[in-house]
Amino acid sequence: MNWSEICIHTTREAIEPISNILHEAGAGGVVIEDAEDLKRTWPDRYGEVYELDPADYPDEGVNIKAYLPVNSFLGETVEQIKEQINALLLYDIDLGRNTITISEVNEEQWATAWKKYYKPQKVTDHLTIVPTWEDYQPESADEKVIELDPGMAFGTGTHPTTVLCLRAIEKYLRPGEDVLDVGTGSGVLSIACAKLGANRVLAVDLDEVAVKVAKLNVKVNKVQEVVEVKHGNLADHVDGTYQLVVANILAEVILRLVDDAYRLLSPGGVFIASGIIENKRKDVEEALRNAGFTIIDIESEEDWVSIVSRK
Template identity: 50%
Template sequence: MLPVFLYLGGPSLKWMEVCVHTNHEAVEAISNLLIELGADGVSIEDSEVLTRNWTNQYGEIIDLNPDDYPAEGVRIKTYLPEMVSGDEFISQVKTGLLNMKELGLDVGLAEVTGREVDEEDWANEWKQYYKPIRVTEKLTIKPFWEEYIPTSETEQIIELDPGMAFGTGTHPTTTLSMKLMQKYLNPNCTVVDVGCGSGILSIAAVKLGAKQALALDLDPIAVKSASENVELNNVQEIVQVREGDLLKGMGERTDVVVANILAEIIVLFTHDLPRVLVPGGIFIGSGIIEEKAGLVIQSLKTNGLQVLETVHQDGWVAIAAKKW
């Protein structure tokens, strides 16, 4: 995962940079923790990009500087204006990390550091890292400021604003999700995106031919982000975004459910899949580390779904399953 910025605040003369060094599994949980504690945004620096076999075929990313990334694991950073108590914020972060450990989440090193930085245009300088990214044969993700001409009539462009919890599409969880979606989504199907985040999978679904998509997320910030990205792609007539706690309270049925979230979260709603999916409906789950894939597979089978396929990339797994 490349540096990912969500920037909502205004300028200040001084910033307190708070950094949490963790592992890949805990990125989403810790990012949410920082936002819940009042951070206006997060940046994510992932060591994995330095070992990836990048190609320039689609102008993805060039000239990565190793100094910008940790030697291992992931650094999650946020910037606090000078009027906010950095020491108090760091103390709250450490308490939150301890709570995560008690709940059984592996947060890795979980080292928390803080330093004062002078005002810089850090909210914009990262744009140099992002270029249009060809994720599958049919799907290309494009930062809204970049010019890009599709290379074929079948190539679909997903416009995203990196100021809104941007997912670049380079992370294996997103790539694997979209590859399975391209394979299993039928034209004119309906899709529910659980834990939609920036809305990228809902947008991808309609770009692949879905007639309707419902994007659900419990986080109001994610709902706002997804709604804005949906409008950016001019698909607001067929993608509905709303707050929702997984599949709780959902009465309508759908052809496909997609979820790019933690394995521990997926198993919380697999029992709802038989109720929500139509006969023959498809579930696509991603965001699963290899060590937790068995947990998800067993939960799907226990609830009567047949696992069709598992795909792997860089320690991550995505699963396609079917309701008979």
């Protein structure tokens, strides 16, 4: 089978929503090529090794690449992708150049080309994300390994918004607590909570494909006794009481979730919100305070922000 590589040149702000659009269109995963990565002084906090080839990156902005099967529906699929990306302008998301190019690759190229981007990465003091095809052994008894296949959904789990969430979870989750993960995607946050000692985790996502992928990742990581994955829209129809609610989604969606997060949290419970671009930060802060939350922690990574608040 031949595959079509679709490449969207855009901005860092648009990475998460465009990646989700590509996933919903049937892409097995995405590759992010960010020109700023070549200029960064990469932290050596966890001993990572970064090998970046300038030839793989645009002169400026971000390339988001995904692979779709070449079939009779490809043209229609690409047009739908274009329409959905353009619709992001309604949410004041900067799309930059917003140029789309298509090229064809064969089965062998597709199957191996994207794997070169993904290596084990220690994202917090105790959490390491490892592609399923890598043979990796923990360096200490305290290290928790999360196995993910980036070809299945949403990339490697090492995007700044996800890393911010994982660091906050490690900091604020106490063993034995119940957790609600809204917009779970690949399930990486729920898996992390389980491995860090959560009693029970309910993971919810509106995308049925994401639900299937998250369930598979939960099984791969052997935490199905702790994590339940369900199809649902945000916290609609979610009952019970949780000590931690986590959401790594767009700021506009977090604003819709705030009141439900407050309703579902027990007194003293913590709400971790990430996926917030810097220019939407004040809107989210204001909504949290209006709902009754006290903001206790704000962290940033590149242009992204996570906000931790307490009920």
